[in-house]
Structures are given as structure tokens and as C-alpha cells.
Amino acid sequence: MAAIVARENLTYKRWDFPNCAGRIVNMDEDLRAVGERIRSLMPGELSQRSLAERAGMKPDALSRALNGQRGFSSQELAHIADVIGADLHWLVTGAVDPRRVRIAARHAWDSDRGVRVNPGRAHDEELLGHVVHAYNAAFPDGPPPSAPLSDDPADMGATLGGSFVRKFGSVVESRLGVDVIRLPMLSTDYSLTIGSRAIILLATTPNWFRSNWSLAHELAHLALGHHGGDQAPGEAEELPADEFAAHLLLPEELVRQHDWQAMGEQGLARFLWETGVSTIAAKNRLAKLNIRYSTEVAVALKQSTPVAVRADAGDERGTFERRRAIILRQQESSTRAMPPILAEALQRRVEDGAVSPEDLAWVLDVSVDEIDFPEPDDSAAMAQAYRQAFENRPSHADLEAWLAANGKPAR
Known part of the structure; x- marks a missing residue:
């Protein structure tokens, strides 16, 4: 079992070994690991001497700390984290801060x-x-x-x-x-x-x-x-x-499998719909890949994406289906949405009485009145109040003293 001991603004670890009678051990794997993490993020142009100066440490003290022969104070580690651009939690524990x-x-x-x-x-x-x-x-x-x-x-x-x-x-x-x-x-x-x-x-x-x-x-x-x-x-x-x-969204192999010089307006509409990109994104990608395309495609790429996509509708029935499909995509991308994993976890926490139902109401985008949450148990509260009143009831001596103070004879 390890105990943290502060001494002269330094932090040491004392390990209790059965055969060591609680001696101070200046070389331990945890302290060495901190030093290794610091070294792993030090830029090549940053010397230990320079790091020591910027962290407010003596070079010898930093060297010993990096080698696990001395602990770091919290202030020293904070300065070092700032200098090398590291997460302080990671420097100390080797793990990502779960809430950073x-x-x-x-x-x-x-x-x-x-x-x-x-x-x-x-x-x-x-x-x-x-x-x-x-x-x-x-x-x-x-x-x-x-x-x-x-x-x-x-x-x-x-x-x-x-x-x-x-x-x-x-x-x-x-x-x-x-x-x-x-x-x-x-x-x-x-x-x-x-x-x-x-x-x-x-x-x-x-x-x-x-x-x-x-x-x-x-x-x-x-x-x-x-x-x-x-x-x-x-x-x-x-x-x-x-x-x-x-x-x-537009992998080269997918883009090049089309005959762009023979493609017409409807072919471009299908391509945009299937890849889910805009006319601007498609135009930029074609230019990046040095792909030549037909005059009809060039004209269509100047249109807005919704207009260009509707060109593939065909007859009246096809036009209705395509417009309906476009509306569904519009509704999905314009509707507020939260991850189920977040809502489900909050639901459990609200049911346990650990968090406010207002947190779940915000995630679900509903009034807090629509959230079911545990009400205080009135009977339990009354029983607790009765027990406290009974335990704190005045004694016979207290009553006699009160009567005497108020000029009433005790019976």
C-alpha cells in the first residue's frame, strides 16, 4: 500500500514492504513512468536545462526527478505540462482525463x-x-x-x-x-x-x-x-x-469509374444523390483529379444542389418520389437529435435521483413536467421527523425548569 508524503514542497512515495519496515524508497516505477512520459513529449530542441529553467527547477533536481529518484511538486508538474503542451492528468497517471x-x-x-x-x-x-x-x-x-x-x-x-x-x-x-x-x-x-x-x-x-x-x-x-x-x-x-x-465521400476509384465526358444532367444528378455531396464539392473534386467533363455537366454544376439533383426525377411519378426523398433528407438534417447512449444514461441517473430531471428534459427537448422522476417518500419523511421529535423531547427536569421560569408551579 502506498502513502503520499509531502516534504519541503516535494512529493515522495513511501511503500510499506514486509521486509523493509516502511523505509523511504526514492526509486519507484510510478515516479520513473512520469519522467518517461515527460521525455516522450519534449521537443527535440528543448534541453533538460531549458525545461528546468522554465519550470522553476534546478537542472539537477529535474534530472533526478526524470529518473525516478525524486518526486515532482504539483506546481512543477503544472509548469512542465504547460511547457511541453501535455495534459497534466496524463503526465501523472498515464491515462486520459475521463472528463477533459x-x-x-x-x-x-x-x-x-x-x-x-x-x-x-x-x-x-x-x-x-x-x-x-x-x-x-x-x-x-x-x-x-x-x-x-x-x-x-x-x-x-x-x-x-x-x-x-x-x-x-x-x-x-x-x-x-x-x-x-x-x-x-x-x-x-x-x-x-x-x-x-x-x-x-x-x-x-x-x-x-x-x-x-x-x-x-x-x-x-x-x-x-x-x-x-x-x-x-x-x-x-x-x-x-x-x-x-x-x-x-468521393473516393478516387468511385469518381473515375464514371464516363464524365459522356455524362449528362441526369447522370450527374444520380451521382450527387448517391454520394450525398453538393455541386461545389463535386466540381472541386473533379478539378483536383484533373477529370474533364461534358458541357452538360459543366452547366449542371453551376446550379444549386437541390435543383441539380431533381434532374434525375424523370416522369411525374419519378418527380414526386425524388422530391419526397429530398424532403426526407432535409427533415433528417434539420431535426434536433441526441445520441441514444446519452439519453439512456441520463434516464437511469434521473430514476436513481442522482441528477436533476431538467438535464434529461434538455436532452429530450421536452418540458421537465413530462419527465418521470422519483418523488420524495412523504411517509418516510414523516417517520424520520417523528423519530427526531421523540429523541429530542424535553425531560421531566426540563419541564419543571420551564414552569418555574414562567411562574407556574410544577405539578
């Missing part, structure tokens, strides 16, 4: 300044806070971890299966273990991790093709490890995420 939050946003392109921006982040903070609070309420020890994601879009596409865009969000949840949330009023789309749980937040929109691209883009942030550091993914990670999304 990392967030990435899909940035818009500001053509005037030539940079990607997220002007609505301040507006979105409240909604993001609601989501994080709901997960913390549902999973007090941290949510269950998601399985690792492949950083190869071809592998991910194979896992998702053919025609996955038809039910993109639900397929991502069931086959990748990534939660997908759709919320109205979000200004943009986000991916975040809570501990090792991967979550994607999408702004509700009738533009299903935009929602598909955003979902693929945020999956890329997660798969490419853009949430791994202390800094949130920024402009440098946006292009790789877009490239991953392009390969996932």
Missing part, C-alpha cells in the same frame, strides 16, 4: 482576409456548455471511450459500408462509436472529445449535402488526432480535414 474537453470548430473562409474564421464561437459557447454538462451529469466518471478511428479514409469508408450517406449520422454512431448531435442555433459545426469519447455537433440545416460534408470533415479531425494537444485544431488542420472528407 477538447473542441474543434469548422471554420468559414474569409476571402477578404484570406483566413479561416469562426465568428460565432462566442454565441455557441452556451450550447456547447449544455452538451458538456449533459455528458458530465450522465457519466460522472467520464463517458465510455470511443474506439480508435482509422486515419485512412478508405478504411473508414469500408467500415461505414456502401451507401452510408443515406443514414450517415446513425451509421457513424453504430459502426464507429462516435456520437452525433444535431442542434438548432449553432453557428457552425464542431467535433469534441470528453476524455476518450468522440462527439460531433452539427448545426441543423435543410442542406443535407452540407451536413454530410461537415460530418465527414469533423470525423477527419477526430481520426487525424487533431484533438490530441492542448491547443484546439486551427487553420493548419482545416485543409487536411477537407482532404480527408473528399476522399471519404
